[in-house]
Amino acid sequence: MKKRSNAPFFWLMFGAGGMLSALFGTALVIITGLATPLGIGLKTDFMAYPRMLAFAQNFIGKGFVMVVITLFAWHAAHRIFHSLHDVGIHSGTVAKLLCYGSAFVMTVIAAYSLLGIGF
C-alpha cells in the first residue's frame, strides 16, 4: 500500500490556527499583554489568580486556552518551517523537528498544566 502523506494533518493545523489567530489573536494580545498590565480599559487585577484559576478550571475556559495555544503554535511552526528556505536555511529533518517539535512541546506543556489545574 502506498504510504499516505502526513501533509493534510499539518495543513489542517495551519488552517485552523490561522483562522483562530486572525479572529482572536488581536483581542487576546490587547487583553493579556497591554490592557491588563497597563490598567488601560481593564483593571490591573483582571487576570488576578482566583479569576484565572476559575477560568482555567471552567470546562469552556480550559478548552479555549488549550485550543488557542495548540493551534497558534502549530500554525506558526508550519509557516516558519516553510519560510526557512527564504532566509537561506535549507529545510531538512532537523529544521522540521525543531519547528514542529516546538509546537509539540507547547502542546504538551499546556495540556499537562491545564490537567494539573484540575476541573
Add this chain to the structure above:
Amino acid sequence: MKPQANAEGVRRNPPYVRPMAGWWTRNPFFVRYMVREVTAVAVWVYALVLTFGVLRLSQGEAAWNGWLEAMKSPASIVLHLVLLLGMVLHVHSWFEIMPKTMAPIIVGGERVSASRIQRTGWTVAVVVTLLVLALAVGSQS
C-alpha cells in the same frame, strides 16, 4: 579569458554564484512577502507567552503573580506592542490570501469575488475582536 589546462589537471575559476543575501529587499513585493511571513513569528512568540502563563498558573498563586509582574515589565509591553502589530498584519494577510486558499463559492451561478471574501473576513475579525474586548470589560463588573 579561458581557463587553461596545465600539467596538474584542469584549473577553473570558482563558478559565479548570484548572492542571495537580502534578496527580498530589492523589490517591494518581496518586502511585503517577508513582512507577511514574519508575522508567523509573532503568533509563535505569543503562543510561547501563553504557554508559560498556563504553566505558571498551574504552579500556584506565587508563580502566577510572578508571570503577571513579568507581563508588566517595559520589555514585555514593547514586545506586546510588536505582537499586536504582527497580529493585525496577520489578519490582513490571512484574509488577503483567503480567496486563493479556499474552495470557490458559487452564489446564484456566479463565483463570489475575492474582494467580497476579503471584506467579509475583515468584518468578521473586527466584530469578533470587539466582542471579545467587550466580554472582557463586561466580565469585570
